Amino acid sequence: MPSDTAVRRPAAERTFAEHRGLLHAVAYRVLGSVTEAEDVVQDAWLRWSRVDVATVADAEGYLVRVATRLAIDRLRSARVRRESYVGPWLPEPMLTIPDVAENAVLADSVSTAMLFVLENLSPMERAVFVLSEAFGYSHVEIARFVGRSHATVRQTAHRAKKAIEARRRRYDTDQATRQQATERFLAACLGGDVKALMEVLAPDVTMVSDGGGLTGAPRKPIHGPEYVARAIAVLSKRRPDDSHAQVLQVNGGPGIVIYSGRTPVLAITLHLLNGAIETVHAVSNPEKLTGVTP
Template sequence: MASIDRTAYPRFARAVSERAEVLAPAVERAFAEHRSLLHAVAYRVLGSVVEAEDVVQDAWLRWSRVDVATVADAEGYLVRVATRLAIDRLRSARVRRESYVGSWLPEPLLTDPDAAQNVLLKESVSTAMLLVLESLSPVERAVFVLSEAFGYGHHEIARLVGRKHATVRQIALRARKAVQTRHRRYDTDQATRRQATERFLAACLGGDLNALMEVLAPDVTMVSDGGGFTGAPRKAIHGRERVARAAVILSAHRPYGSLAQIFQVNDGPGIVIHSGRTPVLAATFHLAKGTIEVIHVVSNPEKLTGVAL
């Protein structure tokens, strides 16, 4: 029998534990089969690991109260609940982000390097794409994610978001056009990206400015998100030399005894620094013509849940 991994998400685990003794195995098994999908949808709609985890928890609580025997389509029911919860959360999150200290970036997430995975599904989790999706309204974002990343048809999405089919079709067209206008294409070859990331990390650890500038594009940009909790720059840094110096300084001031390693983060090689088992920083890179053009650095401790060991 499939069972829910109660260690995966703390809040979710607590909710399961409180009700586990009274739940029929079929209820738990049916939810477990779709939990990863619910988290994947919610994360892409929200750009937040923590918020996505809360959506999964709330969806579980609602599922545990229904008579599963009366639900003909468990996936459709659960995705509908999770999507609408995510839309509501995104609306309130937008208000909170207006007073956010410094630059706001999506929460980094360790991802599966499986090359067989759907290309659009993989691209939709990249930091660059998540930032583009921030320009859409909550409903537009949900419709785009369900359509482009997960392949749901407009009729299905209409039921999931509670809109008419014609309305959903127009929303999808509008969202796709907005994304195509704003989304810049970067190098997708994993080998090239990993090589550049390895060179970047080696140069930072060695304090080698010249080697670092060789892997950076002339107009490279570094955006840091410390949320006011760390000394991260509150404005983007532009230019090869300035970014190189900032990266070396950042590397030199990492916690004593911490370890910087390369992981698959948001569908690309990224760098995560851990102090013990606690993540203190995560960086993702976007390349064009073999050199790094954009670096996103998250050091806000509240946003590193997705890269914890």
């Protein structure tokens, strides 16, 4: 006769599988890291596997609470490591399904531009903002997740939202416009056409490259269409001979991923303002490209 543990385990696995995507989505937005979000999900499973699921009335609430607290703890230690990071730090890019792009709130919350701005918040502010703005949890629910009072969470949410609104840029969200600009950008890159590149760049365009000191990526942001276009042309010439580029859904919108065989070597996300490319985020650090592996 099977033991109670043997009977409970399949039920626990099914319940966790139903919420796995949500837990990863929360952890990724809090951390800006695909690999660390996966670690959070794994740690959450280890804790869940030791629980008698029959005693848990709200599985989603329990799991989101565990994942959120794990993510906050990881972000606190990650902040220390990022202080010694070589060059600009950008969020790890991640392939997303078309459904994300169709939801304006989800697409915005997972964009590299938003994740980059979220770096200005404290770990607690970031978690509260993500849970409230991206996932629509109430302040009462979030208070249970993070172990704070309702009043404290309300104040934290207000402070975080105010800080984000002061720093964020309102980029174009129309997917067709973004797709067209991304394809034009890629065609100009592959052709090494500096003039064509400059035509799709805004006058005050900025390019931020994250190579982590492991690639030849610029270690400071580059400003202005001429300098950005020339930098991109140089990067394009350095592509491996066997490389190929694809326009894919990256962080809730069209992005470019360059592969050498099946190994990603560069991921680019573009942010438009009035139809022109205002910001270019380019990640070439090989340790940060697992999320765009096919």
